[in-house]
Amino acid sequence: MFSTSFSFASSKALLASSTSSSSIDCTCSLTRDTTTASNNEAEPVVSVGSIRGNWKLTASVVSLRDIFNTIKDYAFNETVVNNYSDPIFIYLDIKTKYTGALDQTADLILQMFGDRILDKSYRYQRKNICETSVCDLMDKVVIMSNTGFQNTRLEEYVNISTSNGNLQRLEYSDIIIRKNFNVNAPDILYKSNKSELQKILNDENSDLEIKQMAETELIDLEKEYEINEKKLKLFLLPKDEADKKNAIIEIRAGTGGLEASLFAADLFKMYEKVSHKKKWSVELISISRSEAGGLKEVIASIKGNNIYSTLKYESGVHRVQRVPDTETQGRVHTSAATVAVLPEAEEVDLKINESDLRIDVFRAGGPGGQSVNTTDSAVRITHIPTGLSVSQQDEKSQHKNKAKGMKILRARLYELERSRIDQERSQDRKSKIGTGDRSERIRTYNFPQGRVTDHRINLTLHKLEEFLEGEAFDEMIESLTLQAQEESLGSLN
Numbered sequence: 001m002f003s004t005s006f007s008f009a010s011s012k013a014l015l016a017s018s019t020s021s022s023s024i025d026c027t028c029s030l031t032r033d034t035t036t037a038s039n040n041e042a043e044p045v046v047s048v049g050s051i052r053g054n055w056k057l058t059a060s061v062v063s064l065r066d067i068f069n070t071i072k073d074y075a076f077n078e079t080v081v082n083n084y085s086d087p088i089f090i091y092l093d094i095k096t097k098y099t100g101a102l103d104q105t106a107d108l109i110l111q112m113f114g115d116r117i118l119d120k121s122y123r124y125q126r127k128n129i130c131e132t133s134v135c136d137l138m139d140k141v142v143i144m145s146n147t148g149f150q151n152t153r154l155e156e157y158v159n160i161s162t163s164n165g166n167l168q169r170l171e172y173s174d175i176i177i178r179k180n181f182n183v184n185a186p187d188i189l190y191k192s193n194k195s196e197l198q199k200i201l202n203d204e205n206s207d208l209e210i211k212q213m214a215e216t217e218l219i220d221l222e223k224e225y226e227i228n229e230k231k232l233k234l235f236l237l238p239k240d241e242a243d244k245k246n247a248i249i250e251i252r253a254g255t256g257g258l259e260a261s262l263f264a265a266d267l268f269k270m271y272e273k274v275s276h277k278k279k280w281s282v283e284l285i286s287i288s289r290s291e292a293g294g295l296k297e298v299i300a301s302i303k304g305n306n307i308y309s310t311l312k313y314e315s316g317v318h319r320v321q322r323v324p325d326t327e328t329q330g331r332v333h334t335s336a337a338t339v340a341v342l343p344e345a346e347e348v349d350l351k352i353n354e355s356d357l358r359i360d361v362f363r364a365g366g367p368g369g370q371s372v373n374t375t376d377s378a379v380r381i382t383h384i385p386t387g388l389s390v391s392q393q394d395e396k397s398q399h400k401n402k403a404k405g406m407k408i409l410r411a412r413l414y415e416l417e418r419s420r421i422d423q424e425r426s427q428d429r430k431s432k433i434g435t436g437d438r439s440e441r442i443r444t445y446n447f448p449q450g451r452v453t454d455h456r457i458n459l460t461l462h463k464l465e466e467f468l469e470g471e472a473f474d475e476m477i478e479s480l481t482l483q484a485q486e487e488s489l490g491s492l493n
Contacts, residue, residue: 044101044108064105068112076116076139087137092158094148106153113141117157124161125279128244128305190225194218242343242418243309248411249341252297253290254317256335259324261294263445264337266468267318268298271311273470280304285404286394299408301344308343313480315341316442323447332448336441344407345414352410358382359402364393381405388412452476457483 044064071088078084094102109117118140121127129142146162149155200206200214251268253260275282281303288296302311319336327333364378378393379401390412392405444453445464452467453460459479466472 044105065108065112068108072112085138087134087140087142089142089144092143092145092149092154094146096148099152102149102152102154106155106157109141109143109154109157116141118142118159120156122159123156124158125304129159131244190221193221197221240309242312242414244306245308246301246303246344247307247311247341248285248299248301248344248408249311249314249339250297250299251295251340252338253295254336254338256320256333258290258292258294258326259320259333260335260337261290261296262292262324263294263318263320263335264298265293265295266320267337267339268295268300270468270470270473271300271302271314273468274473275302275304277470278304278310280307284394285408286392301407308341310477311341312343313477313484314339314442318443318445319441320445321447322445342411342415343418345410352383352406352413356384358384361398377401379405381409383409383413386413386416388416454480456480 045061046064046067047061071090074080075088076084092105096102116139118129118137122129122132124145129137142159143157144160144162145154145158149158149161197214197218201211201218206214249271251264251271253264256263272282274280283301283303284298285301286297286299288298290296317336317338319334321332321334323330324333358381360380360382361376362378362380363376377396377398378391379398380389380391381402382389388409390405390409392401392408395401395404442454442456444455445468446453447464449462450464451460451462452464454476457479459476461467461472461476463472467476
């Protein structure tokens with residue numbers, strides 16, 4: 001298997017650029033000559049860079065076209081290499097702000113690799129290529145990138161991005177730790193370096209300037225050790241097998257009458273906007289509207305990359321404080337809606353015996369056309385061992401209603417089994433973030449003060465409007481994820 005890596009940068013960084021990184025840059029930098037070309041004429045080239053102190057030195061410029069030509073001529077040539085049918089993984093580390101260079105990079109990919117390009121279903125926000133068999137990638141070119149290619153023609157060809165969590169860029173220290181899998185390696189190196197520095201500090205014959213440098217380096221060493229120790233612990237944490245799964249989200253109006261249904265609708269709109277921003281697809285499974293135009297209940301399937309890992313912290317009671325449109329005296333009312341986020345289970349995840357199911361059919365009610373109240377299209381599926389029951393009547397086809405009902409039932413049974421295992425591992429599940437406890441008030445949306453507060457981590461964001469638009473959503477999720485990791489790390493100590 002062949003792989004190569006290119007790092008994109010502006011030509012303004014050809015000589016030197018300031019950087020805070022302590023790692024050695026062994027990648028190549030894609031750049032272009034800004035003095036002679038406009039943005040639309042940007043010619044992508046590649047340069048080699050290295051870190052020297054706080055400066056990045058760049059040299060050895062090569063045309064990206066020449067590099068792609070070399071790959072095209074040799075990588076798939078059976079007279080040159082033995083593994084000519086293996087897939088090629090190309091990583092593009094984008095650092096340029098010139099979209100013209102990225103557009104031309106896209107054109108080069110199309111020109112050079114043509115039928116070796118993966119089809120559109122493998123774009124970075126669609127099918128998860130990390131779960132694809134290598135056999136399906138034979139004779140293909142897989143394009144990977146960090147970020148910055150969005151809204152350019154290059155977006156059509158990127159299959160996986162570091163920004164979606166499926167691809168992680170590692171520092172040299174990370175690679176050493178993972179390669180050797182020696183838990184004590186960082187500790188040994190740290191103690192050795194610390195000992196050498198302390199010798200300098202304790203040496204009466206050492207120059208004062210040398211001692212000052214050693215003291216500064218010792219402080220940096222302590223900080224670096226703490227960071228690497230935390231990285232290692234996070235790496236060793238058990239991974240949630242459901243994190244990469246699609247999710248089924250269920251939103252129901254709670255206390256508060258019509259106002260609660262309006263709030264439930266607002267929550268669903270928020271998750272739709274978040275999904276659109278992240279390029280997830282939302283498929284409506286079931287919906288029940290209120291008289292005021294709100295939602296009594298809505299169930300939807302959300303598909304994309306790492307859906308459940310992002311949305312799993314949303315399960316719980318969401319509370320809203322605002323003046324309803326129907327309020328004539330300007331009083332603030334408190335209403336609530338419940339959110340349940342379930343990992344979408346596949347048949348391989350959960351075996352359901354047909355003998356454990358009772359399936360009842362009946363005539364659908366409510367609006368829906370001439371099939372309503374004329375055919376037995378509605379379906380109720382009951383899982384006898386657990387008593388869980390799902391009703392589905394949104395489709396005119398009994399078969400489609402049964403399929404949707406089974407999808408919901410499978411997800412609920414899967415979550416029930418996960419909850420049972422979690423309870424066995426820990427009796428104090430309420431202390432954990434993302435337990436899905438529906439009785440727990442997890443968040444308050446206060447409209448008069450323009451704030452949203454997550455009670456699990458005591459975090460308040462004074463940007464309610466941005467949050468409901470999906471703009472500040474990631475800020476809250478990152479804080480919840482960090483807290484969950486800290487609690488998991490604490491359990492290892």
